[in-house]
Each structure stands twice: as structure tokens, then as C-alpha cells.
Amino acid sequence: MEVSGDHVQGHPVLNGLLLCRGGVIVDDSQASLRLCSQCHSSLRSGSMPQYALANGIYRGRLPDEFHSMTWVEELACSLYRTWNMVTRLFCGLGDKPEDVERQPRVMSGNTCACENGILDLASILPRTPANMRDLISVSFIGSGELKSTYMMPVFHIRKPLVWSFLLWSKQNNPLYKDITLDSCILDQYPDYDLIPGLLKET
Incomplete structure (x- = not known):
């Protein structure tokens, strides 16, 4: 909007x-x-x-610098945990074997949000990788091996952007006023790689 x-x-x-x-x-x-x-x-x-x-x-x-945040990055900064995100991924842009063979590194899929029936209010942000894995489920459909590089465009966070957003929120959003920001949690994420442990659980 x-x-x-x-x-x-x-x-x-x-x-x-x-x-x-x-x-x-x-x-x-x-x-x-x-x-x-x-x-x-x-x-x-x-x-x-x-x-x-x-x-x-x-x-x-929001300032323009935060308009590019992905839903995964927003999830890492979210106060409330009321939804689980389920993503289905499959190779190629079609369901025919030849389509998959022509585009072995192209991933298609969709993400659905499901209510988890739990109201979890964070007191420390960002959310830990373990907490993120509780919120995100990935189902891979295909005969080949799912590599981390295939999931990278979606399932990673840009650490500087996430930290900048949290600092801005603490200053400008009263809901974040009493939230503790922990840079040590942010250090648990790689600079440019998947959310730790997510590939193993896929």
C-alpha cells in the first residue's frame, strides 16, 4: 500500500x-x-x-533503505511469532523432466503462512538461527541434490540491513523501546550464506 x-x-x-x-x-x-x-x-x-x-x-x-527487506529478514526482526512459513521448492520452471534438465539451477516454488496458535513475544532481537528454523520449513521436491546456493536468494539475511532496521525501530517504534538488541546473536549468522542449519532440516 x-x-x-x-x-x-x-x-x-x-x-x-x-x-x-x-x-x-x-x-x-x-x-x-x-x-x-x-x-x-x-x-x-x-x-x-x-x-x-x-x-x-x-x-x-519506513525509510527507503528498508523497502528491499525480504520476508525472511523481517521475520528475524519480528516481535511476535504467530505464523509458520512453509516453502515448497522444486527444480526448473516446469514439471516435465526435460524442463528440469535444461534449468537444473533454477528453483520455483511458493511460500504459505500458517497460524501456529502460539503468541510468542520476543524480548531480545534479532531472532536466533534456531528460532528462525522453528518458523521456517522448506520442502524440496526433486531427484537432484539441493544445494545451499539454490536457496540463497531467499533464505539468508543481510546482517547490516537487519541491524540497521533494529536500531531504527528501537528509536522510532515504541513497541521496540524495551527490546534488547544483541549483536552476538547477529554474529551467529554468516555474512552471506543460508540461515545456519536450514539446509540440513530441508
């Missing part, structure tokens, strides 16, 4: 309002808003829509 940082929406009636850009339509002097049926129903009854940005959901914008 992209939100205007200065709340300038391109129309004087809407300027100053905190709106999702994808829902704002400005055509010459006319302006309109896209609303889902649930929000429209709430507004018609005079109540605040549950998922409206004005309902305490909007927490500001």
Missing part, C-alpha cells in the same frame, strides 16, 4: 487526508474514492471502518 507522505492527493477537497493512493481517482476537476463494501457500509452507518488508516492502523513510512 502506498500512502502519500505529505497528504497531497491532487485535489483540494482531498488534500490533507490520509488516503491510500490506489483508492484515489482524480480526473481533471473531479475526484472520487474507491471503497470496499465493508468500508462503505461502515461509513453509511456513521462508524469508523475497521481497517481504515484513521483507525490507528497507519504507523508512518
